[in-house]
Amino acid sequence: MSHSFHYLIMAEHSIFQKELLNRLKDTGLTIGQPKVLDYLKDHDGAGQKDIARGCHIEPGTLTTILNRMEDAGLVERRMLNGNRRSLYVFLTGKGKEQLKPVTEAFSEMEEEAFRGISETERKTFMDLMLRVYENISSRKD
Numbered sequence: 001m002s003h004s005f006h007y008l009i010m011a012e013h014s015i016f017q018k019e020l021l022n023r024l025k026d027t028g029l030t031i032g033q034p035k036v037l038d039y040l041k042d043h044d045g046a047g048q049k050d051i052a053r054g055c056h057i058e059p060g061t062l063t064t065i066l067n068r069m070e071d072a073g074l075v076e077r078r079m080l081n082g083n084r085r086s087l088y089v090f091l092t093g094k095g096k097e098q099l100k101p102v103t104e105a106f107s108e109m110e111e112e113a114f115r116g117i118s119e120t121e122r123k124t125f126m127d128l129m130l131r132v133y134e135n136i137s138s139r140k141d
Helices: 005-023 033-042 048-055 059-071 093-113 119-137
Strands: 075-079 087-091
Touching: 005 093, 033 048, 033 059, 033 087, 033 093, 048 059, 048 087, 059 075, 087 093
Parallel strands: none
Antiparallel strands: 075 087
């Protein structure tokens, strides 16, 4: 097993995603949907471009995710001010209900990930991860 930074980041992401979907299997949520629900929790009524950017999802992929979420009654897309080119996404009552298991699963998984790690180490880790995130997300494409 490699312990390089890129390997650990990719492996952790893959493991986290699989475990998250396993924990949420009874909800019927599919890949990408928990992240979008979590984003909409704090940005209800966001534009699709903002959601794609905030979730680090390609716009075309987000459209597919939102179509499935809309079909499942989790979100609704609305035009505001008659602008057909700008759709805004709102959680429905059912979508808001799904936030509870999603939030609980994220919280439980974070606690498990940090098991045996002190608060000081956790804060240091999070500070460093934020700096890494800022370094790689500020790159010019």
